Amino acid sequence: MVRKIGILTSGGDAPGMNAAIRSVTRVALNNGLEVYGIHDGYKGLLEGNMVPMNRQSVSDILSRGGTILGSARLPSFREDAVQEECVRNLNDNKIDALVVIGGDGSYRGALALTQRGINCIGMPGTIDNDIPGTDFTIGFDTALHTCVECVDKLRDTSSSHHRCSIVEVMGNHCGDLALYTAISCGAEMVITPETGYDELEVLERLRYLDEAVHKKHAIVIVSEKTTDVQALSSKISQNTGFSGRATVLGHIQRGGTPTPSDRMIASKMGEKAVDLLLEGIGGHCVGIIDNEITSIPIQEALERPRKSRKKLYRLFERLF
Ligand code: ATP
Numbered sequence: 001m002v003r004k005i006g007i008l009t010s011g012g013d014a015p016g017m018n019a020a021i022r023s024v025t026r027v028a029l030n031n032g033l034e035v036y037g038i039h040d041g042y043k044g045l046l047e048g049n050m051v052p053m054n055r056q057s058v059s060d061i062l063s064r065g066g067t068i069l070g071s072a073r074l075p076s077f078r079e080d081a082v083q084e085e086c087v088r089n090l091n092d093n094k095i096d097a098l099v100v101i102g103g104d105g106s107y108r109g110a111l112a113l114t115q116r117g118i119n120c121i122g123m124p125g126t127i128d129n130d131i132p133g134t135d136f137t138i139g140f141d142t143a144l145h146t147c148v149e150c151v152d153k154l155r156d157t158s159s160s161h162h163r164c165s166i167v168e169v170m171g172n173h174c175g176d177l178a179l180y181t182a183i184s185c186g187a188e189m190v191i192t193p194e195t196g197y198d199e200l201e202v203l204e205r206l207r208y209l210d211e212a213v214h215k216k217h218a219i220v221i222v223s224e225k226t227t228d229v230q231a232l233s234s235k236i237s238q239n240t241g242f243s244g245r246a247t248v249l250g251h252i253q254r255g256g257t258p259t260p261s262d263r264m265i266a267s268k269m270g271e272k273a274v275d276l277l278l279e280g281i282g283g284h285c286v287g288i289i290d291n292e293i294t295s296i297p298i299q300e301a302l303e304r305p306r307k308s309r310k311k312l313y314r315l316f317e318r319l320f
Helices: 017-030 041-047 080-092 104-115 140-160 176-185 199-211 229-239 250-254 260-278 298-303 310-318
Strands: 004-009 034-038 050-053 097-102 119-124 163-169 189-191 218-223 243-248 284-289 292-297
Touching: 004 017, 004 041, 017 034, 017 097, 017 260, 034 041, 041 080, 041 104, 080 104, 097 104, 097 260, 104 119, 104 298, 119 260, 140 163, 140 176, 140 218, 140 243, 140 250, 140 260, 163 176, 163 229, 176 189, 176 218, 176 310, 189 199, 199 218, 199 229, 218 229, 229 243, 260 284, 260 292, 284 298, 292 298
Parallel strands: 004 034, 004 097, 097 119, 119 284, 163 218, 163 243, 189 218
Antiparallel strands: 034 050, 284 292
C-alpha cells in the first residue's frame, strides 16, 4: 500500500507545472498520503534533495508560471548505477511512489524507476504539445496565448510598413504551437515539420498576396528547427514586394501565468495521477483524450504516433 509519494518536475519547464504540483500534493494529502517535493528533477532524486510538503507548501502557486520545485536535466539518469542510487534514496526516505511531470524523456526515466519497483506516474508538462498519449500537454494553451498576443501586435506594425513578419515559435519537432497560432492569428503561411519547407512556394505565395491580392502585410509562422527565419526574411525582402522581418519569440513562450484551461487540465491530471497510485498502478501516464482524462501505460504512449492534425492543416488552407 502506498503511504508516501514524491513529486518532481523534469525537462523544460512549462506554465501550469505549479498547478500540477498543487493538485498532486493536495489530493494526496486529502487521501492521507505523505508527500515529498523533490527539487531539480532526477538530479534532486540522485542528490537526495527532497523536502516534505504540506498544504501550505503549495499555497499561492496556482497562478504562477515555472515550477517551484525547479527542473533539471540529468543525462546520466539513463545509467543503471544512477537509477539504483536513486531507488536507494527513495527507499531510505520510505517514498513508495512518484509523480513525474515532464516530457517523453522524463517519462522514460519514470518507466525505468517503475521497472525497479517504484511505481511512477507521468504527467505531460511541456509547451511543445509533443507528448504522445494526450491531445494536449500542460503549458501548451498558455504558450499559445503568448504567441497569439505577440503575433497580433506584430500584425499592427506590419500593416503600417508593408512588411512580412516571419515569426518563429517553439515546438521541438512538433508543429502544433505554430499551427494553432497560425489559425488563431489568421497567418498567411505556416511552416512546420508536418508541412515541410519549400522556399519557392513561400516566395510565390507572398508575391501573389502582394501583387494580386494587394495585401498590406503578411504573417508567416515558422516552427523552430524548420528553417532559418533570418535567411528567409532576407530572401523575402529580395524576391517579393514585402519587406521581410524575422522575430524569434524565444523563451517568453515558456513564461507567464497559466491560462484557466492549463490550470484545469493540470488539476484534473494531478487528481488522476494520485488515484492511479492509490490503486497500486505504476508505469502509466495521464492525458486528456477527446476531453476525457485518461491513462495508458508509458510504454504504449511512447510507441503511439501523435494525434494527426490533418483536419487543422486543411482548415488552415481553406481559410487562406
Ligand atoms: P522536454 O523535452 O519538454 O524538455 P523531456 O522530459 O523530454 O522534456 P529530456 O531532457 O528529454 O526532457 O529528459 C529529461 C530527463 O529525463 C533527462 O535529463 C534524464 O534525466 C531523463 N531521461 C531522459 N531520457 C531517459 C531515458 N531513456 N532513460 C532514463 N531517463 C531518461
